Amino acid sequence: MKEIEKKISQNKMTKLDILWNDILEFIKENINYQNFKTWFLPLKPLSFENNTLIIEVPSSFYYEYIEAHFIDVLKVALKNFIGPNAKLCYQVVIAKETDKSSTLQWPSNDKVATSNPDxxxxxxxxxxxxxxxxxxxxxxxxxxxxxxxxxSIDSNLIETLDFSNFVEGECNRLARAVGLSIANNPGLTSFNPFFVYSTTGLGKTHLVNAIGLETKKNFSNKIILYMNTAEFLNQFIKVVKSDNISDFIQIYQSVDLLIMDDIHHLANKPKTQEVFFQIFNILHQQDKQIILTSDKPPIELEGIEERLLNRFKWGLTAELTKPDYDTRIQIIHKKLQRDGINLTSEIIEYIAKKVKDSIRELEGVLIAIIAHSTFVKKDLDINDVQNLIDQYIKCNQQTITYDMIKHVICDYFAITLDQLESSTRKQPIVMARHMAMHFASKYSKLTLTEIGRLTGNRKHSSVAYAIKNVNNLLEVDKNFRMQYEEIKKKIIK
Known part of the structure; x- marks a missing residue:
């Protein structure tokens, strides 16, 4: 193995060299060679003591990618060559503007810190x-x-989304303070439920995960569950088919902190709303904490029963807004420090001024810049960053139009555009038409009246019925959901 041999001294090999050589050989045999060359050859073994192997990575970008894609094969290799108690730590050297440097170190992820009691x-x-x-x-x-x-309930909490890397600013100060208060006294504050809303990409999921992790740190025996509402809907459909609704409700009612992300997905699903209503009532009566997120405040949610909306407003509602310039600068510094990347003040300020719509977009740009810097192995100048940002924005600003949606639908169902917009009542064409109007309401900026006009001059009420029909089918028809997801991928792509 020529690449590995180059990395090891031609003189007498140390025990650490031999161990690392064995691990690399095993990994090479079990993954794609190009992945091995890209992600493992740049790593360096630093030390091995007390069953703990410390390896140096070029940046935390490597650490996160390896943990996400190769942790299983790494664990097997460590168990084979070290033993069942093997531990792995990653270390990155952060170069400073002076001659000094510092290091950051992370353990390989495990879920012990977020595990729940049975x-x-x-x-x-x-x-x-x-x-x-x-x-x-x-x-x-x-x-x-x-x-x-x-x-056994998995908390579903994401270990990296904690308060240590949640940057505070005017955009989220109230919500963050409330979250910390809840983590110190879950269920017993006046913030129950805690309802957080914002447009996409402003940190709702990060905040509620951080609350969950902080609560788990303070109260290790409490049962905490983070659940995206779409997954909750899928679970409910399965338990209805298996006639096991009572267990489903009892499991959720056993939770001490329930985090429901994107609660607006309950819209127009009356049966699921009825079950969630029961869960909500029992949890609240027992002083269990409930946290909800949505893209709109409760007063603007449509398709949700009034009795649920009233309960959503019992506690505190907080909005996350777009980060201001100073907060964006802090976010950039935090990310660069964590990844061991140095950028000039001019570049940092340029990024903060150019990317301002969402935190998710800002982090996406930073990931692109960090990846580029890592792989080309050179310092980036302002021109490099300008080109990377322009490419990122261009790739992520494609607008989904109703014309695009209609063409995808027609291709999928093998019908013509004239048939889609016609008055025919043939079932396959009606279903295609309903799905087209549904996706138009979901992804385009058109009103229901405009969608109807562009679909054979149909009325607003016809569009509303089509949307409701699709939502109902998504709740009860597995084959329809599969079709829906296939079309959705084509539209987004």
Whole structure:
């Protein structure tokens, strides 16, 4: 293996060299060679003590990518060559403008810090009878509690989205302060529920994850659950089919802190809203904390039952706004420091002035700049950064028009545009037409009246019915959902 041999001294190899050589050989045999060359050859082993291997990475960009894509093969390699108690740490050297340098170090991720204790749900009478019948001819299990079913709940919290890298500014100061207050006293403040809203990309998900992580740090025995509402809907559909709604409700009611992201996805789903209403009531009555996020404040949400909207307003509603210039500068400095990248003040100020619509877009630009700097292995000047930002904005500013949507729909259903806009009531064409109007309301800036006019001069009420019909089918029809997702990918692409 020529590349590895170059990395190892031709003199006597140390134990660390031999260990790292064995690990690299194993990884090379189990991943694509180009990935191996790009992501593993630049790494350097620094030390190995007490079953802990420390390796140097060029930047935290490498650390995050390796953890996201190759952690499984790394864990197997470490277990094979070190043992079951092997640990891995990454270290990056941050070059300073002076001759001095400093290091940052991260352990390989594990989910111990975010794991929940098991919950125990009483079995239904028919389930107990079934178990007794199955086990009548077998020896009893001394560790099984009769009439109890045990569940393990993953918190779904993202370890990197904590308060340490959540930059405070005028745009989020109130919400951040409330979040810290909740983490210190979940369920027992006047901020229950805590309803956070903003347009996309302004840090809602980061904030609520940070609240969850901080709460877990303060109260390790509390059961915390972060759930995107779309996933909640999918779970509900499955339990309806398996006739297991009671367990579903009891599991959610056992949670101490429930975080529901994008709660607006409950719109026009009355059955799911009924179940969530029950969960909300029990949690609130038991002083359990509820955190909700949405793209709109409760008063502007449509398709949600009034009784739920009233409960959403019981606690505190906070808005996240676009970060100002000073906050964007802080976000850039935080990200660069973490990734061990140096940029001049001129470049940092240029980025902050140019990218101002959302934190997500700002981080996307920084990732592109950091990746470019890492791979070309040279300092970037202002011209390089200008070109990278122009390319990023160009790639991410493609507007989705209704014409584009209609063409994707027509291609997918093998019909003509005239058929789509016609008055025919043939079921396949009606369904294609309804989906086109639904996606237009979702992705274009057109009003329902404008969508109707551009779909064979239909009325506003026809468009509203089409949208409702699609939402209903998404809730109950698995095959329709698969079609929907396929079309959605084509439209976004």
């Amino acid at each position: 919950i125990h749900i009483p079995l239904k009478t028919e389930d107990i009878k079934s178990l007794k019948e199955k086990k009548s001819n077998s020896l009893p299990n001394p560790f099984l509690i009769p009439g109890i079913r045990t569940y």
